Amino acid sequence: MSAFTYQANQLYAENVPVIAIADQFGTPTYIYSKKHIVEQFKSYQDSLQGTTNLICYAVKANSNIAILNILAELGAGFDIVSRGELERVLAAGGKANKVVFSGVGKSFDDITRALEVGVYCFNVESVNELDRIQSIAEKMGKKAPISLRINPDVDAKTHPYISTGLKENKFGIDIAQAERIYEYAATLQNLDIKGIDCHIGSQLTTLDPFLDALDRLLVLTDKLTQKGITIEHLDLGGGLGVCYNDEKPPVAQEYIQAVRERLVGRDLSLLFEPGRYIVANAGILVTRVEYLKDTVHKNFAIVDAAMNDLIRPALYEAWMNIQPVIQKQEQPKQYDIVGPICETGDFLGKDRSLIINKGDLLAIFSAGAYGFAMSSNYNSRARAAEVIVDGNKVHLIRDRETLASLYANEHLLPH
Numbered sequence: 001m002s003a004f005t006y007q008a009n010q011l012y013a014e015n016v017p018v019i020a021i022a023d024q025f026g027t028p029t030y031i032y033s034k035k036h037i038v039e040q041f042k043s044y045q046d047s048l049q050g051t052t053n054l055i056c057y058a059v060k061a062n063s064n065i066a067i068l069n070i071l072a073e074l075g076a077g078f079d080i081v082s083r084g085e086l087e088r089v090l091a092a093g094g095k096a097n098k099v100v101f102s103g104v105g106k107s108f109d110d111i112t113r114a115l116e117v118g119v120y121c122f123n124v125e126s127v128n129e130l131d132r133i134q135s136i137a138e139k140m141g142k143k144a145p146i147s148l149r150i151n152p153d154v155d156a157k158t159h160p161y162i163s164t165g166l167k168e169n170k171f172g173i174d175i176a177q178a179e180r181i182y183e184y185a186a187t188l189q190n191l192d193i194k195g196i197d198c199h200i201g202s203q204l205t206t207l208d209p210f211l212d213a214l215d216r217l218l219v220l221t222d223k224l225t226q227k228g229i230t231i232e233h234l235d236l237g238g239g240l241g242v243c244y245n246d247e248k249p250p251v252a253q254e255y256i257q258a259v260r261e262r263l264v265g266r267d268l269s270l271l272f273e274p275g276r277y278i279v280a281n282a283g284i285l286v287t288r289v290e291y292l293k294d295t296v297h298k299n300f301a302i303v304d305a306a307m308n309d310l311i312r313p314a315l316y317e318a319w320m321n322i323q324p325v326i327q328k329q330e331q332p333k334q335y336d337i338v339g340p341i342c343e344t345g346d347f348l349g350k351d352r353s354l355i356i357n358k359g360d361l362l363a364i365f366s367a368g369a370y371g372f373a374m375s376s377n378y379n380s381r382a383r384a385a386e387v388i389v390d391g392n393k394v395h396l397i398r399d400r401e402t403l404a405s406l407y408a409n410e411h412l413l414p415h
C-alpha cells in the first residue's frame with residue numbers, strides 16, 4: 001500500500017497530514033516514508049532468502065544519512081560512486097566491507113580511501129582503472145578485490161540518458177574484450193578477482209533486458225571458469241523501475257525469481273544495486289503555489305519549488321504525478337506547473353488538469369529517488385528541507401539550507 005494516501009480529501013504521509021508538515025517545516029520540503037523504504041528493501045531481501053547475497057543500495061538515488069542508516073540497520077550494503085558517498089555510508093553506520101565501488105572515473109583519492117577502509121569490491125570500468133588500482137594497492141601493500149563491469153550491449157528500453165548498457169555508452173568494458181581483460185587482471189599481483197558486474201540502465205519496466213544481459217554474463221562466466229578464473233559473485237546492478245504514471249514494472253520478487261531460475265546448479269553469490277526501487281515512491285516533494293497566471297495560451301501555476309529542487313522533468317521530460325494536498329470539488333483547469341527559475345525548462349509538470357487556488361499546497365509524487373540527490377543551488381536558491389515520517393512521528397533529517405551558507409565558502413578579493 002502506498003505510504004501517501006488521501007483521507008477525507010487530505011493527503012497523509014503515513015499517519016501525518018502533509019499540511020501539518022508544511023506548516024511546521026515550510027515549503028518546498030521533501031517528505032519520505034520510513035515504512036515504504038523498509039518494505040521495498042525487505043522485498044529484495046525476502047526474495048533472496050536461501051541464497052548468498054548482498055543488496056547494495058545505490059547511494060546516488062537518495063544519499064541522506066538517515067536513509068542510509070535505516071538501510072544499514074536492515075543489513076544493506078551500499079553501491080557508491082565517489083569518496084563522498086563512501087564517507088556518507090560510514091557516517092551513517094554502514095559497513096565498508098559491504099560496499100561496492102562503481103563509476104567510470106575513480107580518482108586516486110577515491111581508490112586509496114576505499115582500500116584503506118576495506119571495501120568489498122571495486123567494479124572496474126577500464127584497463128586504465130585496473131592499472132591504477134593495481135599500482136595504488138601495491139604501494140599500500142594490499143590486495144584489491146575487483147569485478148569488471150561488463151557492457152553487454154543490451155538495449156534497456158529506457159530513456160537514452162539513463163541507458164548504460166549499449167556499446168556506444170561510456171560505461172563498462174565491452175563484452176567482446178572482457179575475457180582478454182580478465183586474463184590481464186589475473187596477472188596483476190595486487191588484484192583479487194571476485195566477480196562480474198553489469199548495470200544496463202535505470203527505470204527498466206520489463207524483465208527481458210535484465211535476462212538478456214544475465215545470459216550473456218553467464219556465457220562469459222563459463223568461458224572464464226574454463227580459463228581457471230573463478231567468479232564468486234554476479235552483480236546485476238540496479239535498474240528495476242517503479243510506477244510514476246501507468247507503468248507496470250515487475251516487482252523485485254518476479255525479477256529475482258527469474259534470475260534464480262537461470263542460476264540453478266551454479267555456485268554464484270548474488271549482488272544487486274537497487275536505488276530507485278527502494279526510495280522513489282517513498283518520497284514526495286511538497287510545494288506551495290505562489291501565483292496563478294493565465295495567459296491567452298496557457299495557465300501557469302508558479303510554485304515555490306523549481307528545477308533546482310527536482311530536475312527530472314527538465315532533464316528527461318520525466319512525468320511526475322502532481323496532486324493538490326487538499327482535494328476540492330471544483331471545476332479543474334489545465335495548468336503548467338512551473339518554478340521561479342529563469343529557464344524555460346523550469347517546469348515540474350505540463351498540461352495537468354487540476355483544481356488550484358493561490359496559496360494551495362501541491363505534492364509531487366515519486367520524488368524520493370533522484371530528487372533531492374540531484375538538487376542544486378541554481379539561482380542562489382537554498383535547497384529544501386527533508387523529513388521522514390515514521391507512523392505518526394515526523395523527523396527532520398536535513399535542515400533547509402540557510403542563505404548565508406550559499407556563499408559561505410566564497411572569498412572576496414583583497415582590497
Ligand SMILES: Cc1ncc(COP(=O)(O)O)c(C=O)c1O
Nearest residue numbers: 058102202238239273274275276
Ligand atoms: C552502477 C549503478 N548501479 C546502480 C544504479 C541504481 O540504479 P537504479 O536507481 O535504477 O536502481 C545505478 C544508476 O543507474 C548505477 O549507475
Ligand SMILES: N[C@@H](CCCC[NH3+])C(=O)O
Nearest residue numbers: 060162202203312369370
Ligand atoms: N537520475 C536518473 C537516474 C540515473 C541513474 C544513475 N545511473 C533519474 O532520475 O531517473
